[in-house]
Amino acid sequence: MTEVWGLTGGIATGKSTVSAWLRAAGVPVIDADQIARQVVAPETAGLKQVVTTFGADYLRDGQLDRKKLGQWVFSRPAELKRLEAITTPLIRAEISRQVANYRQQAVPVVVIDAPTLFEAGYATTLVDRIMVVATDAPTQKARLMARDNLSASDAQNRIDRQWPIDQKIAQADVVIDNGRTIAETRQQVVKWLDMNNFGTSNHLKRGDQ
Numbered sequence: 001m002t003e004v005w006g007l008t009g010g011i012a013t014g015k016s017t018v019s020a021w022l023r024a025a026g027v028p029v030i031d032a033d034q035i036a037r038q039v040v041a042p043e044t045a046g047l048k049q050v051v052t053t054f055g056a057d058y059l060r061d062g063q064l065d066r067k068k069l070g071q072w073v074f075s076r077p078a079e080l081k082r083l084e085a086i087t088t089p090l091i092r093a094e095i096s097r098q099v100a101n102y103r104q105q106a107v108p109v110v111v112i113d114a115p116t117l118f119e120a121g122y123a124t125t126l127v128d129r130i131m132v133v134a135t136d137a138p139t140q141k142a143r144l145m146a147r148d149n150l151s152a153s154d155a156q157n158r159i160d161r162q163w164p165i166d167q168k169i170a171q172a173d174v175v176i177d178n179g180r181t182i183a184e185t186r187q188q189v190v191k192w193l194d195m196n197n198f199g200t201s202n203h204l205k206r207g208d209q
């Protein structure tokens with residue numbers, strides 16, 4: 001029996017930070033952001049649909065100009081919906097395919113790291129349990145602005161495209177508070193691994209990455 005965990009949170013609350021530790025502990029992680037890139041890679045049907053819908057202006061050397069498309073859709077909810085109508089079914093199909101593979105191998109646990117686990121509806125159909133990585137709102141915004149070099153209003157636009165974190169916390173089986181230091185967050189992840197007998201947490205306890 002494979003237990004499927006969804007790992008989510010808000011943009012820049014620390015999902016990738018946590019999922020890197022899970023991988024290091026030997027837990028398989030399916031990365032929805034990476035799949036979202038694969039489904040619109042050069043010469044895919046996904047990219048063709050995006051270009052048909054948004055125009056060839058969003059292509060650069062045969063690749064999707066993600067920065068430009070992000071600038072367009074994250075400040076326009078209806079445009080983001082048009083993009084998701086193309087990408088969400090493709091992402092869901094690939095996540096499902098990968099989960100089925102892990103089930104076939106009878107791995108005890110697999111984690112789906114997906115920022116839009118709730119918004120895209122994956123939470124209700126694809127996962128057994130949910131982990132939410134959360135921070136307070138000012139910390140989230142500051143980290144997002146610093147990491148992606150965004151203005152306050154661009155950062156807020158991206159935050160506003162997702163469910164409020166409290167709504168996600170209310171539906172979580174486990175909440176990881178990533179509002180303080182990296183070490184404090186890592187301790188919570190180690191505790192979760194140990195409690196569930198998932199993976200090997202010894203190197204995380206020692207503090208190596």
Ligand SMILES: CC(C)(COP(=O)(O)OP(=O)(O)OC[C@H]1O[C@@H](n2cnc3c(N)ncnc32)[C@H](O)[C@@H]1O)[C@@H](O)C(=O)NCCC(=O)NCCS
Nearest residue numbers: 010011032033036066067069070084087114115116161162
């Ligand atoms: C608009 C796009 C091209 C911008 O690409 P870019 O490389 O700049 O950002 P990236 O994909 O790395 O996403 C960064 C973060 O934005 C947030 N985000 C991305 N897509 C969405 C979305 N549909 N709704 C809300 N937040 C989103 C997530 O927190 C994500 O981690 C890209 O985000 C995209 O194709 N989004 C639609 C696909 C999708 O829903 N992806 C989410 C994975 S499930």
Ligand SMILES: Nc1ncnc2c1ncn2[C@@H]1O[C@H](COP(=O)(O)OP(=O)(O)OP(=O)(O)O)[C@@H](O)[C@H]1O
Nearest residue numbers: 010011012013014015016017115143147180181182
């Ligand atoms: N506890 C922490 N203290 C300080 N900085 C942190 C902490 N946790 C994460 N960060 C930094 O905050 C930023 C956001 O973290 P991360 O990229 O893991 O978020 P994410 O939830 O995966 O984002 P996205 O939704 O865009 O995929 C990164 O620059 C990361 O290095």
